[in-house]
Amino acid sequence: xxxxxxxxxxxxxxxxxxxxGVRDLFAEEGVEEQVLKDLKQLWETKVLQSKATEDFFRNxxxxxxxxxxxxxxxxxxxxxxxxxxxxxxxxxxPSFTTAELNTSNSSASFxxxxxxxxxxxxxxxxxxxxxxxxxxxxxxxxxxxGRASILHPIQQVFQQLGQPSVIQSSVPQLNPCxxxxxxxxxxxxxxxxxxxxxxxSGTVDRKHLENATSDILAPPxxxxxxxxxxxxxxxESSQYIRLPGVVFPPQVSQTxxxxxxxxxxxxxxxxxLNGGPLSTGRQGAQHQHMSDIQLRVLKNRMFGCGSVxxxxxxxxxxxxxxxxxxxxxxxxxxxxxTDDDINEIIQIDGTGDTSSNDEIGSTRxxxxxxxxxxxxxxxxxxxxxxADSISNEDSTANSSDNEDxxxxxxxxxxxxxxxxxxEQDVPDLFDTDNxxxxxxxxxxxxxxxxxxxxxxxxxxxxxRDYVFAKAIGDAEW
Amino acid sequence: xxxxxxxxxxxxNSLQESLDELIQSQQITPQLALQVLLQFDxxxxxxxxxxxxxxxxxxxSLNTYRFCDNxxxxxxxxVEFREVTELIKVDKVKIVACDGKNTGSNTTE
Numbered sequence: 001x002x003x004x005x006x007x008x009x010x011x012x013x014x015x016x017x018x019x020x021g022v023r024d025l026f027a028e029e030g031v032e033e034q035v036l037k038d039l040k041q042l043w044e045t046k047v048l049q050s051k052a053t054e055d056f057f058r059n060x061x062x063x064x065x066x067x068x069x070x071x072x073x074x075x076x077x078x079x080x081x082x083x084x085x086x087x088x089x090x091x092x093x094p095s096f097t098t099a100e101l102n103t104s105n106s107s108a109s110f111x112x113x114x115x116x117x118x119x120x121x122x123x124x125x126x127x128x129x130x131x132x133x134x135x136x137x138x139x140x141x142x143x144x145x146g147r148a149s150i151l152h153p154i155q156q157v158f159q160q161l162g163q164p165s166v167i168q169s170s171v172p173q174l175n176p177c178x179x180x181x182x183x184x185x186x187x188x189x190x191x192x193x194x195x196x197x198x199x200x201s202g203t204v205d206r207k208h209l210e211n212a213t214s215d216i217l218a219p220p221x222x223x224x225x226x227x228x229x230x231x232x233x234x235x236e237s238s239q240y241i242r243l244p245g246v247v248f249p250p251q252v253s254q255t256x257x258x259x260x261x262x263x264x265x266x267x268x269x270x271x272x273l274n275g276g277p278l279s280t281g282r283q284g285a286q287h288q289h290m291s292d293i294q295l296r297v298l299k300n301r302m303f304g305c306g307s308v309x310x311x312x313x314x315x316x317x318x319x320x321x322x323x324x325x326x327x328x329x330x331x332x333x334x335x336x337x338t339d340d341d342i343n344e345i346i347q348i349d350g351t352g353d354t355s356s357n358d359e360i361g362s363t364r365x366x367x368x369x370x371x372x373x374x375x376x377x378x379x380x381x382x383x384x385x386x387a388d389s390i391s392n393e394d395s396t397a398n399s400s401d402n403e404d405x406x407x408x409x410x411x412x413x414x415x416x417x418x419x420x421x422x423e424q425d426v427p428d429l430f431d432t433d434n435x436x437x438x439x440x441x442x443x444x445x446x447x448x449x450x451x452x453x454x455x456x457x458x459x460x461x462x463x464r465d466y467v468f469a470k471a472i473g474d475a476e477w
Numbered sequence: 478x479x480x481x482x483x484x485x486x487x488x489x490n491s492l493q494e495s496l497d498e499l500i501q502s503q504q505i506t507p508q509l510a511l512q513v514l515l516q517f518d519x520x521x522x523x524x525x526x527x528x529x530x531x532x533x534x535x536x537x538s539l540n541t542y543r544f545c546d547n548x549x550x551x552x553x554x555x556v557e558f559r560e561v562t563e564l565i566k567v568d569k570v571k572i573v574a575c576d577g578k579n580t581g582s583n584t585t586e
């Protein structure tokens with residue numbers, strides 16, 4: 001199918017062109033070449049992590065599941081023979097570059113072509129579903145038809161690993177298996193494999209895993225605990241692979257992560273990696289220090305996914321980022337989930353969040369004054385209910401000041417109520433995530449019929465990017 | 478010079494963020510960052526003009542329109558973008574369009 005989305009290639013070519021173009025500029029300024037490389041890294045990382053580039057490596061919605069086998073050569077802490085992690089594979093287009101892989105900030109999103117792929121350390125893998133995997137240790141990713149097979153290695157890992165190898169599993173949105181393994185290397189890269197149904201401790205049954213093929217294994221609440229422990233205990237630098245064994249159903253991960261690529265427990269893990277529950281996707285190559293301890297914990301626990309755990313998960317990651325950042329100290333398995341941590345860590349990605357408007361009252365005041373002018377206190381409350389609750393403070397404060405001039409216009413409230421609605425829409429109307437930036441050849445209007453002749457545009461819908469050379473549209477106003 | 482229009486795209490925003498990080502870490506000067514952005518403008522404009530060859534049709538209902546400084550800004554509702562390969566439906570879309578009839582004209586800020 002014409003599935004090859006031109007956007008990724010286009011973006012890559014643009015990035016290349018720009019970097020080449022500024023290379024001379026950098027040289028003139030006396031800036032080191034390394035800075036230019038850093039710029040490129042940062043840029044590519046952000047682009048790769050954005051949802052817009054999900055298509056980079058995902059041509060199809062369904063991505064095959066592949067197993068990620070961690071070589072025994074995994075770090076000293078990781079002594080298990082191999083841990084197979086199932087990673088939903090997207091398209092076959094491993095596009096990571098060695099340069100990227102080797103850098104600390106390396107991040108690569110790739111889709112598995114179905115054949116075993118050896119992923120060198122320092123690579124961040126992003127599955128088709130958008131899950132971000134950071135690989136600190138060289139891993140071999142192979143595609144397996146059955147999910148059950150995935151479990152085996154994991155169990156083995158759990159069993160054998162007494163080390164801090166922790167594999168996180170999170171459930172990808174689309175793929176039941178998203179293996180998120182984090183192995184930490186001196187490079188600070190971690191491999192995070194998300195496996196939705198990884199059961200730790202060999203005792204965990206494959207049954208669970210198998211049953212959970214589409215979702216996550218059933219293991220009871222231990223999962224959460226394990227995860228939290230796993231998350232909390234983060235050893236530093238020593239290489240370890242974290243076997244999260246935590247399997248989260250897609251639901252879990254999604255809810256947990258606010259839509260960031262990393263979902264589920266693993267997501268929380270990755271969050272930790274990124275230092276923020278939600279930022280995993282963005283930061284990609286965040287370094288996390290995972291503690292060794294988790295294996296122990298994991299062994300003792302069954303990993304399972306349950307929606308119930310979700311709340312825990314949210315808590316866990318939040319606490320983890322804090323601890324992780326400090327990582328060099330190993331943390332015990334104690335789960336320290338505090339709402340405060342969560343509140344501090346969980347960041348609402350939406351820039352349109354008006355929760356901070358209290359402090360930035362001026363902006364809100366302006367908007368509110370617009371309707372305050374024609375709204376009395378009673379109507380204001382109604383509007384407030386419709387609007388953010390935050391505005392209440394400002395509006396109430398303003399309403400008292402505006403009461404006098406409002407007296408005359410109070411009567412107009414019912415008349416202008418319709419206008420109020422549209423007025424409210426205006427500020428919000430232009431704050432949308434779906435934006436098209438383009439050039440127009442011709443804009444034609446006939447009465448209320450509009451015709452658009454656009455060209456060279458970049459579209460962004462729900463985070464996903466599209467481009468067009470020409471666009472023709474018909475509209476009615 | 479090319480339109481700075483495309484800075485508010487995923488690619489452009491990520492570049493700006495990266496540049497800001499480097500500026501904060503004092504690795505580059507703001508002036509240099511500006512030069513990079515200008516270079517980006519040229520690159521993206523030429524890339525879009527030359528490398529993109531697909532067409533999209535769309536139908537929608539127009540909510541608002543604005544034309545100021547030769548820049549059209551529309552807000553559309555219930556838009557349906559139809560490309561050869563796929564159909565995309567969006568509830569609300571904002572279109573910002575600069576004059577493309579004369580590519581020599583720039584809307585530099």
